Amino acid sequence: MAPDELVRREGVAVDGDAGAVTELFAYLDSPDPDFAIVTP
Numbered sequence: 001m002a003p004d005e006l007v008r009r010e011g012v013a014v015d016g017d018a019g020a021v022t023e024l025f026a027y028l029d030s031p032d033p034d035f036a037i038v039t040p
Contacts, residue, residue: 002022002025004018
């Protein structure tokens, strides 16, 4: 769920700059499910 969608939910409050959180999440990518954590 996007940060701007979370802010609109009932029971969720933002203290500070909500745009900063949105910007932070924009830099994050979805994890790669095929990422090899352990390699032989």
